[in-house]
Each structure stands twice: as structure tokens, then as C-alpha cells.
Amino acid sequence: MAKVYICSKCGTAVTKDSTPSGWGCPHGGSHDWYPVCSNCSTHPGGGRDVYQCSKCGVVVYSDSSPMATNCSSGGSHLWSRL
Helix, strand or coil, X not given: CCEEEEECCCCCXXXXXXXXXXXXXXXXXXXXEXXXXXXXXXXXXXXXXXXXXXXXXXXXXXXXXXXXXXXXXXXXCCEEEC
């Protein structure tokens, strides 16, 4: 089951079945990945609704609201359904 992982350091979002490699964070060292939803995607078709964080700008396609933890812009994500 695909999940969206977002690095809390650089804001990169990826869709993977398991935790992505931590190698090569552009903000230095390793990525610090956090899953924000299950059975979702960073691409259209990953869920019936589109959510965007008003702080960092990440877009997620999911059937339910993503988790708010660890926004790369600080604090928690502020998800809005588009």
C-alpha cells in the first residue's frame, strides 16, 4: 500500500510502499522522512480528494485528510482540501 512520505528538513514528497532512502537531503545529511497518509499519492489518481499544505505547498491525493505532523516550514502542516 503506497504512502506519501515528506522530509521534514527539505520538504521533498515521495510516494513509496516503504520508507525511502535517507541518502542525499539537499539541506544536509540524511532525509528525515515522515508518512502523512496511507493509500495515497503525490500524483493524480492516488485518492478522490486533493489536499495542499498552505505552509509548505505540498500537494497530496488522498481519500482522507493527511496527518499534520512535521511540516518542513515549521510546526504542523495546515492541510486544505482543494
